[in-house]
Amino acid sequence: MKWMGRYKGYHLPDFRKDLISGLIVGIIAIPLGMAFAIASGTKPEYGIYTTIFAGILIALFGGSKYQIGGPTGAFIPVLFTIVLQYGYENLLIAGFLAGIILVCMGLFRLGALIKFIPRPVTIGFTAGIAVIIFSGQIGNLLGLTGLEKHENFLPNMKEIAVHLTTINLYSVTTAAICLMAILLSTKFLPKIPGSLVGLVLSSVVASLFFKGHLATIGSSFGAIPSTLPHFHFPHITWDRINTMIYPALTIAMLGGIESLLSAVVADGMTGTRHNSNRELIGQGIANMVTPLFGGIPATGAIARTAANIKNGAVSPFSGIIHGIVVFLILILFAPYASNIPLASMAPILMLVAWNMSERKEFASVLKTKTSDSFVLLITFLLTVFTNLTTAVEAGLIISVILFVKRMSGLLKVTKVLPDSSVRNNKVKAYMVSEAHDCPQINIYTLDGPLFFGTANILEKIIINSTHLKPKILLLRMSKVPYVDTTGEFRLARLVKDFKKSGGTVLISGIQPQSMEVFEKTGLYMLVGENCFFNHTGEAIDYALIHLDHNKCIGCKHFAFHECKKLSDTSPCSETPFPATSKVF
Structure with missing residues (x-):
């Protein structure tokens, strides 16, 4: 049977490839979805809901055949700040508004403009986000208690230093087991998702030998329900829109950048070309629908998209299947997820931070000792010590000023x-x-x-x-x-x-x-x-x-x-x- 449009020439052997790829990526997405949600200051099940709804909708309506959508590490600092300042309900409103903004950007064909953001700016804020994610997991890795969460980097580091005496060796041991399992399975069992191996093994060890001695998802957030949430439209007022429009713009901007970067990576791996405006519309639709079911903002996930391609994906069906797989796992295995230690989540997020840090590109730009190096450092430092919005705005303004200065010598x-x-x-x-x-x-x-x-x-x-x-x-x-x-x-x-x-x-x-x-x-x-x-x-x-x-x-x-x-x-x-x- 042949499909028209994006599925022209699609046959049963192609579906088999999409099925295998979707299954593998769906398994990979489970621990990451929970980990990203927890790190963003929300419950782990919200990350799973996001993976299901956003994953399916981005695959259906996006502009890249291979894009895998869901919660990502890049959103963690932004969402965490919004939750602390405005609460979870307002986060849903911000995500919904961001979806509308993304759809409008796609309809007005602004997809190409995002590509003009200077590379030093994207490297700078990505590396800064990686530092925030990594440092944010130190408390869970060490099992520290009594930590108070803050919006900024320095107060959080001060909290860790003050509470170092509460270190939990059971948490450290569990995190070490998870990390070693991930590293060894990645080397010797490359076909099996390392994060899943580390999560399962460390959780089993902790349940058998350390039960009651370290924090788990269940003890910290309650049991994960094995059903999807009911449809709930957030209570939106003009006052809330005025309050949340600026955070929504930040989410939309970051989501647009991240999704198009992921689509470009997919193009490079497959030799195809994505439709940037359609991709923004797809991302917008996903972010408008996901909050109605309790999900947090989503975008294209570079690592999961790459894994999707490497495992033989042929069409958007792999992204749809990945969402269905996550849904089935939620229905069947949700009660067991409550026993996962928070210490097992820490190495997974730390490795995500390490992989997304773009350390080689960061060092390469610094070595040039040019104006790009200055833009990179400013964006990086402002991301870590202030917030992402300030960092990107400053990076873009400085880039424009330096560009105009360089161009002024061209005439x-x-x-x-x-x-x-x-x-x-x-x-x-x-x-x-x-x-x-x-x-x-x-x-x-x-x-x-x-x-x-x-x-x-x-x-x-x-x-x-x-x-x-x-x-x-x-x-x-x-x-x-x-x-x-x-x-x-x-x-x-x-x-x-x-x-x-x-x-x-x-x-x-x-x-x-x-x-x-x-x-x-x-x-x-x-x-x-x-x-x-x-x-x-x-x-x-x-x-x-x-x-x-x-x-x-x-x-x-x-x-x-x-x-x-x-x-x-x-x-x-x-x-x-x-x-x-x-x-x-």
């Missing part, structure tokens, strides 16, 4: 004159000197973008070098790929000032984008239709005809071929001049 404005010794009389900067420079015609070559970061350079150079008030100003713009409204405004002001003094501005070789801007703003009409030329030679011909010939008499600069003749011509002469249209 080169050079005064030129034709060189008769080279082919086609090409204009060259070295031809301009104090003894060889036409007093009436100034020619400038503009090379680079003319935008808000470079517009002042154009104005400054030309005003400084046209103090003798030439009759004609010729701007060669064939090497200007882009003009924004600021660049146009500065250029228009230059044209107006030049015209006030009785001069004429000519423009040659203008690019289509620049011409479009000039036409929309009125600069085209200000300069004059007859003052635009395709080639520099044509513009020079025009300029020579419209000179003040009286001023040419006796001039010894001889900047052009025609100058000798003009210098000797009487004031009344109207002698035509030879064409120089081959000047470039």
Whole structure:
């Protein structure tokens, strides 16, 4: 049987591959879903609900064939802060609003814009999140008691230091067993999810030998129900929307970045191409529906998506099957999950943090010792010591400032004159000197973008070098790929000032984008239709005809071929001049 659309050419052997992949990824997702929910300050079952609903919906409506959605480590600091500040009910509202924002982003085709976030910013906040996740599990690993949770990194570290005397050796031993089991099974049993092996083995050991001596999911959060929650629409008011819209924007931004990064990774592994706008819509739908069943915000999970592909996934069916598998495990084995020690969760999350830290890329960018290194460090430190929103905003602002600073050096404005010794009389900067420079015609070559970061350079150079008030100003713009409204405004002001003094501005070789801007703003009409030329030679011909010939008499600069003749011509002469249209 063949399926149309995304499932065109889909056959039974493909379904078998999706079934195996979905089964494996579903098993992997169980401990991670619970661990991410606990670390986010919510109950473990909320992570399972998220895995089920978001996993299925993202697979159904997303723009990547292989995307596995669910709760992720990247959300932990953000969700934990929201829960502490506003509570779980408001977290659901923030997730719902984030879903609406993501759908709107997809509908307005903003998916491509997220890809333009600088790499140092993403590496910086990802590494910062990894530090927060890792440090946040130290208490569970050591079995510390009496810890008070705080929003910021330093107060949490202070809590750990103050309560170090409450260390629980049973917890440490359980965590060590889990960690060793994960590492050994990953090496010797790569086909079996290491996190599951570590979780089961350490839980069994703790139940047999350490029962009652360490905190478990059941003792900390109560028993995990073996049924799905009832549909519940959060009580949304305008006051709550005003309060939660900013956290929702943070969730939407992070969810969009994370999901599209995951989709890009999937593209690289499979040679396919995802639809970024559809992916945002799929993520939005999932985040609108999941909170209605108690789930926390979700996004594309890079590690689980990679595992999905490595285990032979063919279509979105693997993501749907992964959600169904998690649902079946919830129904059948939920009571047993209550016996899982929190110390068993700690190594799993710490390894997630280690794997997501992008330590190699972090070190590589730092070694460059460039402005990117500075952006990376600022984003990383602000993520750890303040919050993700502040870090990303600061990283983006600094990146833009540094980008504009770099770009400001790209526009080169050079005064030129034709060189008769080279082919086609090409204009060259070295031809301009104090003894060889036409007093009436100034020619400038503009090379680079003319935008808000470079517009002042154009104005400054030309005003400084046209103090003798030439009759004609010729701007060669064939090497200007882009003009924004600021660049146009500065250029228009230059044209107006030049015209006030009785001069004429000519423009040659203008690019289509620049011409479009000039036409929309009125600069085209200000300069004059007859003052635009395709080639520099044509513009020079025009300029020579419209000179003040009286001023040419006796001039010894001889900047052009025609100058000798003009210098000797009487004031009344109207002698035509030879064409120089081959000047470039």
